[in-house]
Amino acid sequence: MTDMTFDQRFQKAFDGGLADIKFFVRREGDITPEALMNDALAFQTAIDSGNVVKVDGVD
């Protein structure tokens, strides 16, 4: 599972019922599509591997 590409990982998510996805980008310095894809993939890998913790919010 850790070797899945960006396309493979997100295709699996969409096939699994993901109906929409959006992002909040911190605009500091130059941003490339590849850097955003790396970040998006890091999130998805964390979710798929259970590396997330439920919280009430950020306060």
Add this chain to the structure above:
Amino acid sequence: MLENVGNILKDYHKTHGIDLSGDQPPVKTSLLHPYIEERGVVDRISIYEANIETKHIVAKVQKFRGETGPYSGILDHANIYYAKNHNYCWRRFGVCKEMYHCMIDRNVADRVATVDSLTKLLELLAADTTALTGDFSPLNREQEAELLALETLFPVEFRTDYLETPADEEAVLALSQKFRIPLVHARLACRPTYNQAIIRLRGRLEDLG
């Protein structure tokens, strides 16, 4: 959509109060999501901290369709994730912004539901298009959600001193710390042209004192 911010703030203030006197953020993200759920297209919003470090993406929301409960039929739910390495103000802002997608992404065209549209969205986000493009709805929703988050966490009701004259940098810094939002957003919110436009769009301000 900005009129909804006024109603959300009014309801929030009635129940929880918007307190500027203490160390707590005046508007708490942990108390906000019921007001968005009741006005939105998602029945349930959950928030998660991802144990990762990212460079640019602070937070994201994923929406799902098709969870079936014994009495409730088809439900929509949304999971919001933030990366733990970003500071408190960025994480708060990101969570609030992603919550608003659960209210404003109302049409099929607003959704990113294929790898191709996901790739296109990331390319446009990297390009930092500041104007509403009109031809790719998900990007427009991204920009609207950011504006709604700013107007929720730092309501224009508390910026009326800056309708004609901009805040100086010292005041902007103090306000970003008081309202617990990123400095760059506080700076934008204290510009007279921005405030004037927001007040025109809001139409009516609430008594949040």
